[in-house]
Amino acid sequence: MWNKRLGIDLGTATTLVYVQGKGIVLNEPSVVAVAKNTGKVLAIGREAREMIGKTPEYIVAHRPLKDGVIDNYEITRKMLSYFIQKVCGRSIFKPDIVICVPSGCTEVEKRAVLDAAYHSGARRAYLVEEPMAAAIGAGLDITGPSGNMVIDIGGGTTDVAVLSLGGIVVSRSIRVAGDKMDEAIVRHLRKKFNIMIGERTAEQIKIEVGCAVPPDQDKSIQVKGRDLVSGLPKEITVTASEIHKCLTEPLSSILEAVRMVLEHTPPELAADIGEKGICLTGGGALLQGIDVLISRSTGTVAYVAEDPISCVALGAGKVLDHLKELREGFLFTKGRNR
Structure with a gap:
């Protein structure tokens, strides 16, 4: 059957x-x-x-x-x-x-x-x-004795793990990911511009001008929302450098989780990771410059999987x-x- x-x-x-x-x-x-x-x-x-x-x-x-x-x-x-x-x-x-x-x-x-x-x-x-699952979907060979490191940044959680011999050796899961980035954008615009936007608008801002490192070109985007003082519709211009600053807090939490996993990784596996690099998966891996940020923070090359959302x-x-x-x-x- x-x-x-x-x-x-x-x-x-x-x-x-x-x-x-x-x-x-x-x-x-x-x-x-x-x-x-x-x-x-x-x-x-x-x-x-x-x-x-x-x-x-x-x-x-x-x-x-x-x-x-x-x-x-x-x-x-x-x-x-x-x-x-x-x-x-x-x-x-x-x-x-x-x-x-x-x-x-x-x-x-x-x-x-x-x-x-x-x-x-x-x-x-x-x-x-x-x-x-992310490691298998990204095409990594996790069944051998060599170490692989994956960072899966989803909507609700970020999972960081070192894998070897078909299992997870060290891992950490934090409830900071794409949604927390959207919330950070909403808070920033409310505090600085007295404008209230919805979660879908925040996500669109993140996709279009969000970046994990200071941008080379300071792109801007027109944002529409509700003025908290007058209650009327309001339009403002938001730049990439401004969004970069407000994403610092959630990104710092992700970097801390990555460092903690690396600190608890056995030396032999750490050497493998240093040679192979760190694989980034999940929708959050599409945030511009996040691979560069993780590479700078860990001293290890980080790269985005071929199709991170589907991994x-x-x-x-x-x-x-x-x-x-x-x-x-x-x-x-x-x-x-x-």
């Missing part, structure tokens, strides 16, 4: 689904729009994301995952069911699913993800830690082909045939 095998990067900001033999077939925002009074789901994914900050009182646009873990179980389950059904259709066969979780997840948080997977229609569910989902999809080698790298729970 044939059943589909799915790799799911269940992210705070975005969910990606990899289907074995087809590649990544779904890339949708992890957002659900719900009717406040009835709890009825009105929209999921891209359509729901368009509603953030624009809904009437009776509609709430939820992001059911916070800091990389489930914040609202029931809404997460509905979202996961929707994505799985969208990929698999109304098949009578249950899929085997690998879902990625941050390396700092507690057992309770892991159990919540597994339960959500089963109640969403999984035949068997596996959990793999995000840096493990975790690709790795999750490939895990099912290598269960024996990676047995220690993930939590496995026997499936239920239903």
Whole structure:
């Protein structure tokens, strides 16, 4: 009996689904729009994301995952069911699913993800830690005795890990990533310009002019928001150098996590990392100059993976082909045939 095998990067900001033999077939925002009074789901994914900050009182646009873990179980389950059904259709066969979780997840948080997977229609569910999946998806050989270092910067968490012999040797997960960068931009504009902007606008600013190191060319962007004094719409010009300054705090937290992992890395593996460099994955790796910042801070070459956003989902999809080698790298729970 044939059943589909799915790799799911269940992210705070975005969910990606990899289907074995087809590649990544779904890339949708992890957002659900719900009717406040009835709890009825009105929209999921891209359509729901368009509603953030624009809904009437009776509609709430939820992001059911916070800091990389489930914040609202029931809404997460509905979202996961929707994505799985969208990929698999109304098949009578249950899929085997690998879902990625941050390396700092507690057992309770892991159990919540597994339960959500089963109640969403999984035949068997596996959990793999995000840096493990990211390394596999980036094409690193983690099964040998040589050391590899991965920094996965997502929406809710940054996972830093050193891997060798098919497992994680040293890791650290912090709840500082893309969302905290967006919040830093919102705070800065509110404090300096008395203007309030939404999270989508902040993300757009980060994408267009955000940079981890002082920019060579000080690009600017027009930003529209609400004046906190008059309450009227207001437009301002924001420069790249200004955004660089306000991103210093979240980036410092990421650098501190990287240094802590390197300090606890065995000398032999540290030598391997010095030779190979540090691989950056996740959406946060696309922030301009972040590889340069990490290289300067650690004295080790850092480079961005070929397709950083897809690495975790690709790795999750490939895990099912290598269960024996990676047995220690993930939590496995026997499936239920239903």
